[in-house]
Amino acid sequence: QVxxxxxxxxxxxxGASVKVSCxxxxxxxxDYLIHWVRLAPGQGxxxxxxxxxxxxxxxxxxRFQGRVTMTRDTSISTAYMELSRLRSDDTAVYYCARALWxxxxxxxxxxxxVTVSS
Amino acid sequence: DIQMTxxxxxxxxxxxxxxxxxxxxxQGISNYLAWFQQKPGKAPKSLIYAASxxxxxxxxxxxGSGSGTDFTLTISSLQPEDFxxxxxxxYNTYPLTFGGGTKVEIK
Numbered sequence: 363q364v365x366x367x368x369x370x371x372x373x374x375x376x377g378a379s380v381k382v383s384c385x386x387x388x389x390x391x392x393d394y395l396i397h398w399v400r401l402a403p404g405q406g407x408x409x410x411x412x413x414x415x416x417x418x419x420x421x422x423x424x425r426f427q428g429r430v431t432m433t434r435d436t437s438i439s440t441a442y443m444e445l446s447r448l449r450s451d452d453t454a455v456y457y458c459a460r461a462l463w464x465x466x467x468x469x470x471x472x473x474x475x476v477t478v479s480s
Numbered sequence: 481d482i483q484m485t486x487x488x489x490x491x492x493x494x495x496x497x498x499x500x501x502x503x504x505x506x507q508g509i510s511n512y513l514a515w516f517q518q519k520p521g522k523a524p525k526s527l528i529y530a531a532s533x534x535x536x537x538x539x540x541x542x543x544g545s546g547s548g549t550d551f552t553l554t555i556s557s558l559q560p561e562d563f564x565x566x567x568x569x570x571y572n573t574y575p576l577t578f579g580g581g582t583k584v585e586i587k
Contacts, residue, residue: 466526
C-alpha cells in the first residue's frame with residue numbers, strides 16, 4: 363500500500379542541524395511532490411516547503427529560507443529535510459506528505475519528533 | 481500570506497450530533513481548500529480536497545462546501561472516532577497556510 367515512513371526521533375542541541383528522512387513506497391516516487399509540515403507544542407500545523415523528486419526543484423516557506431534544505435535520493439525513493447541552526451522553538455513533530463502538483467496532500471508520514479534542548 | 485481563520489477554536493458535542501466547522505480565507509482562494517483530521521500523537525489524515533471532494537476511503541458523513549473565501553466542514557452524525565482536531569489548509573498560493581484548528585471534544 364502507499365505509505366511514507368519517516369526516520370526516528372531526534373534530540374539536538376541549539377545551533378545544531380537535524381536531517382529527517384521520508385521513505386516512499388507503493389507508488390512512483392517521482393510522480394508526487396513531497397511537502398514538509400511541522401506541528402510545534404501548543405501550535406497549529408505549519409508548512410515548510412516541498413521538493414519535486416522528479417527534478418529536485420524546491421519551494422521553501424520564506425521563514426525557513428536559509429535554514430532548510432530539502433533533498434531526495436530517487437534510487438531509494440527517499441526525501442530528506444535538513445534544518446540547521448536549531449532553536450528551542452524548532453521543537454516539533456515534523457511530517458512529510460505527498461501531493462500531486464497543484465493538489466492537496468493525501469498521504470502523510472507518521473511524523474518525526476525533533477527536540478531541541480541544551 | 482493568506483490567513484486562514486477557523487471557528488470555533490473548540491466545541492463540545494455529543495455522539496450523533498451534526499457538527500459544522502467554518503474556515504475563512506483572508507483573500508479568495510477559489511476552491512483550493514483541504515480539510516485534515518488529527519488525533520493526538522497521530523499524523524494528520526486527509527479528509528477533503530478541492531473544498532468538497534472526499535479523499536479515497538473517507539466516509540460520507542464528512543462533507544465540505546464553499547468557494548472563494550468561506551468554507552465549511554460538516555460531520556453529519558458525530559461518532560466516537562471523530563473526536564479530534566480539524567484543520568483547513570489553502571493551497572492556492574504560497575506559502576501554503578493552515579487554519580488554527582478546531583478541537584472537537586465529547587460533551
